[in-house]
Amino acid sequence: MIQLKGIHKSYQTEYNSLHVLKGIDIDIQEGDFVSIMGSSGSGKSTMLNILGILDKYDEGEYILDGNLIKNLSQKDEAYYRNHLLGFVFQSFNLLAFKTAKENVALPLYYQKVDRKVRQELALEYLDQVGLLEWADHYPNQMSGGQQQRVAIARSLISKPKVILADEPTGALDSKTSEDVMDIFKKVNAQGITVLLVTHEDEISKMTNRVIRLRDGIIESS
Amino acid sequence: MFDKDKWQEIFGTIRKNKMRTALTALGVFWGVFMLIFLLGMGSGLEAGVFKNFGSQMRNKMYVWGERTNKPHKGFPAGRAIDITLDDLAAIKREIPEVDMLGPRRRMNATFVHYEDRSDNYDIRGEYPSMVEIEPLKVTEGRYLNQKDLDDRRKVAVIGTKVKELLFEDKSPIGKYVMIRGIGFKVVGVMAPIELKPWRISDTESIVVPLNTMCHAFGLEERIDYMAISSHMDTRVSVAEEKVVALLKTRHQIHPDDPNGIGHENVEEEIDQVVNLFIGIQSFLWFVGIGTLLAGIVGVSNIMLIIVKERTKEIGIRKALGATPGSIVSMILTESVFITAMAGYLGLLLGTLIIGGISYAMYSFEVDVDNFANPQVNLAAGVGALIMLVIAGTIAGLIPAMQAANINPVEALKDE
Numbered sequence: 001m002i003q004l005k006g007i008h009k010s011y012q013t014e015y016n017s018l019h020v021l022k023g024i025d026i027d028i029q030e031g032d033f034v035s036i037m038g039s040s041g042s043g044k045s046t047m048l049n050i051l052g053i054l055d056k057y058d059e060g061e062y063i064l065d066g067n068l069i070k071n072l073s074q075k076d077e078a079y080y081r082n083h084l085l086g087f088v089f090q091s092f093n094l095l096a097f098k099t100a101k102e103n104v105a106l107p108l109y110y111q112k113v114d115r116k117v118r119q120e121l122a123l124e125y126l127d128q129v130g131l132l133e134w135a136d137h138y139p140n141q142m143s144g145g146q147q148q149r150v151a152i153a154r155s156l157i158s159k160p161k162v163i164l165a166d167e168p169t170g171a172l173d174s175k176t177s178e179d180v181m182d183i184f185k186k187v188n189a190q191g192i193t194v195l196l197v198t199h200e201d202e203i204s205k206m207t208n209r210v211i212r213l214r215d216g217i218i219e220s221s
Numbered sequence: 222m223f224d225k226d227k228w229q230e231i232f233g234t235i236r237k238n239k240m241r242t243a244l245t246a247l248g249v250f251w252g253v254f255m256l257i258f259l260l261g262m263g264s265g266l267e268a269g270v271f272k273n274f275g276s277q278m279r280n281k282m283y284v285w286g287e288r289t290n291k292p293h294k295g296f297p298a299g300r301a302i303d304i305t306l307d308d309l310a311a312i313k314r315e316i317p318e319v320d321m322l323g324p325r326r327r328m329n330a331t332f333v334h335y336e337d338r339s340d341n342y343d344i345r346g347e348y349p350s351m352v353e354i355e356p357l358k359v360t361e362g363r364y365l366n367q368k369d370l371d372d373r374r375k376v377a378v379i380g381t382k383v384k385e386l387l388f389e390d391k392s393p394i395g396k397y398v399m400i401r402g403i404g405f406k407v408v409g410v411m412a413p414i415e416l417k418p419w420r421i422s423d424t425e426s427i428v429v430p431l432n433t434m435c436h437a438f439g440l441e442e443r444i445d446y447m448a449i450s451s452h453m454d455t456r457v458s459v460a461e462e463k464v465v466a467l468l469k470t471r472h473q474i475h476p477d478d479p480n481g482i483g484h485e486n487v488e489e490e491i492d493q494v495v496n497l498f499i500g501i502q503s504f505l506w507f508v509g510i511g512t513l514l515a516g517i518v519g520v521s522n523i524m525l526i527i528v529k530e531r532t533k534e535i536g537i538r539k540a541l542g543a544t545p546g547s548i549v550s551m552i553l554t555e556s557v558f559i560t561a562m563a564g565y566l567g568l569l570l571g572t573l574i575i576g577g578i579s580y581a582m583y584s585f586e587v588d589v590d591n592f593a594n595p596q597v598n599l600a601a602g603v604g605a606l607i608m609l610v611i612a613g614t615i616a617g618l619i620p621a622m623q624a625a626n627i628n629p630v631e632a633l634k635d636e
Contacts, residue, residue, distance in 0.1 A: 078542050
């Protein structure tokens with residue numbers, strides 16, 4: 001599903017260049033449940049951004065579901081993000097002025113899905129994460145755990161092949177973290193590849209495979 | 222094509238951010254309102270000043286006979302020239318620029334009485350056309366007509382002051398007034414359209430058919446002066462030159478004689494006022510457009526801030542699969558929509574206020590000096606609205622491009 005071959009990435013600052021990824025090779029199979037671990041500065045966030053087609057890489061090849069992700073137009077990038085990927089962030093990143101239902105439906109808006117269908121699907125996915133009754137609430141009326149579940153529902157609604165989660169439990173207490181991880185397990189059980197970045201061992205233990213990054217290279221996988 | 226979803230998305234954003242939208246809209250609203258209001262008031266000023274001139278004065282001239290100044294063809298200088306009805310016929314025949322001719326012969330301070338009331342009034346011998354050339358209106362009955370002239374009827378149209386003095390509040394129509402002992406049947410009452418100091422004499426005069434007057438009082442058929450109007454599409458000065466030249470030839474006057482045929486029109490004065498108003502209009506446009514521009518720059522500015530404010534939101538949208546095109550279109554549509562709506566409201570309010578003033582002045586018969594019937598130039602309004610849509614696009618373009626180029630990685634970084 002995901003293949004990284006010799007990925008290099010440097011950031012140019014005003015005075016020097018920062019070599020963040022120094023040749024990453026990974027092969028992740030469809031339906032895998034993987035956690036990426038590493039201290040801050042290890043390059044795990046950069047790697048996730050590249051996997052999410054939010055950032056470009058300098059060298060190597062990234063193949064996502066058989067598509068070479070390199071030198072794409074912004075429009076194509078948007079297409080792959082929309083159709084193949086689902087994002088879950090540490091700080092949830094819900095739109096504050098939209099209700100839970102509207103937030104969940106948003107990816108389908110960019111797929112030009114009919115409004116009625118969008119609404120129905122949004123309710124269906126909210127039900128999957130157990131928040132059907134909260135459909136008309138705004139994010140600031142919900143707890144952190146609930147918001148993250150809304151965000152997961154949003155990442156699932158476009159039926160992606162891969163879910164990318166950046167410290168999804170970083171802002172949650174351990175009880176809600178477990179709830180969220182349970183949902184990820186269920187998602188994974190449906191055959192969706194789940195990749196999450198974390199620095200908590202309890203979280204990574206719940207995944208099938210742990211990739212450890214250190215100073216821009218893979219320590220173990 | 223009308224994309225319902227896009228509009229729902231935009232309406233949603235606008236509804237959730239009312240304050241921001243209102244602030245953005247205010248500048249444009251005020252700009253358009255000022256433009257429309259200023260131009261409307263300008264048109265009121267213009268209409269008021271032209272009302273003072275008399276609405277029918279724009280293409281009107283007068284000619285009369287006077288003493289010559291140069292000897293010509295054996296005639297000595299200082300010869301008195303009398304204009305006749307033959308001259309009138311010749312002008313009508315030979316000068317196509319002339320629309321209407323109104324001759325007038327006057328008998329000053331003539332004794333008039335009705336029953337036991339009497340006074341001295343000016344008697345005017347005229348043709349029916351005069352009421353259309355001079356700014357006169359008939360308040361009761363009718364003016365002279367061609368039949369009066371053809372049958373040389375003894376009929377009279379009296380001024381409103383004459384009516385007041387001779388008839389008080391009784392109707393004078395059908396009564397006989399005695400002019401120098403000769404009975405004339407009153408058929409109408411007249412007054413100037415606008416009562417101005419120089420038109421008061423209209424209210425104190427009695428009009429009778431020219432030929433009746435000459436016949437009844439034993440006068441030769443000459444006329445004191447002629448009022449002449451040119452066709453609407455002809456400048457009266459063009460007609461004036463031809464009329465004077467024709468009359469000089471007919472009366473054997475030297476073509477270079479400055480006297481002999483007296484003539485006058487107010488075209489030059491009106492031209493001056495017209496120019497003044499072109500100046501005022503330009504100034505008002507300048508001020509109005511300036512205000513509007515400031516409003517548009519304001520929209521652009523606020524849209525820039527909005528894009529900054531929405532960086533994170535746009536980052537999220539991009540991560541969820543928004544194309545750059547959809548982001549540009551979102552910001553642009555919002556900008557155009559806000560600008561157009563605000564502009565439309567400004568246009569509406571400006572039109573309502575100008576219309577309200579106009580209506581109030583009309584229904585309460587308010588008569589303000591130099592101000593009348595303010596109007597909104599619809600073409601200017603529509604033009605301003607079209608300009609606004611274009612301006613809204615331009616105002617939104619830079620912010621939209623910036624929004625489209627937002628890097629999602631940067632946007633989504635947690636502070």
